[in-house]
Amino acid sequence: MLVSTNAIVISKLKYSDNDLIVKCYTQHYGMLSFLLKGVLKSKKGAVQTAYFQLLSQLTIVVDYKTNRSLHTIKEVKLNHLYSSLHTNVVKSAVVMFLSEVLSSTLKEEEQNETLFSYLETSLLWFDSHEEYANFHLLFLLKLTKYLGFYPEVNNLEYDYFNLQDGKFEFNPSSKYAISGENLGLLKILLNTSFDNLSEIKINAKQRQLFLNMLLLYFELHLGSFKTPKSLQIFNQVFS
Incomplete structure (x- = not known):
């Protein structure tokens, strides 16, 4: 089921050479974990590492399935662009x-x-x-x-x-x-x-x-x- 929700990036962990596991606190589903396959290798595509700086505020489209421990992000965009949190x-x-x-x-x-x-x-x-x-x-x-x-x-x-x-x-x-x-x-x-x-x-x-x-x-x-x-x-x- 594809669902859209706002999310705040809480943590990220390198998983294998090219993958990331990212935890986000979401507006509609609480804490969720996502496997971002190939995101460390690819500079193209809808999902890129630049979006997932700590405490970034995003809007994500998720392939959400109940009782799954790792979900998939299909689309992502910045919900708020910080002016200082990641540069100061x-x-x-x-x-x-x-x-x-x-x-x-x-x-x-x-x-x-x-x-x-x-x-x-x-x-x-x-x-x-x-x-x-x-x-x-x-x-x-x-x-x-x-x-x-x-x-x-x-x-x-x-x-x-x-x-x-x-x-x-x-x-x-x-x-x-x-x-x-x-x-x-x-x-x-x-x-x-x-x-x-x-x-x-x-x-x-x-x-x-x-x-x-x-x-x-x-x-x-x-x-x-x-x-x-x-x-x-x-x-x-x-x-």
């Missing part, structure tokens, strides 16, 4: 890091229009803005809303946040209770939009510590989550 060195590092996080968190082959819309609009915001030092922090925090473990905002005035339970608490109840600068930044980000990100002033060390806390939060709530291999390179770019 720092943004490219963010793209690599976030795509690895998404690859580890987005597993379901089912439609989730609100999650797809969030990915689409937030990436477009990132592409079009020049002040983005804290983008990845807010992106990951907001992503938890769609993954089912967004922090409960009751008792926001309390002095601790329990990463394991996702709740603010008056007294620490476990080793996963955070306080201090990480807690303060968490409270700020919970009340911040992407358009107000430039108002948050933190240094590289604070940013790195908060990111490590966020990744632990993901690990505690997603059993399959793995710390991105690109984290070390990413931290060097933002140091």
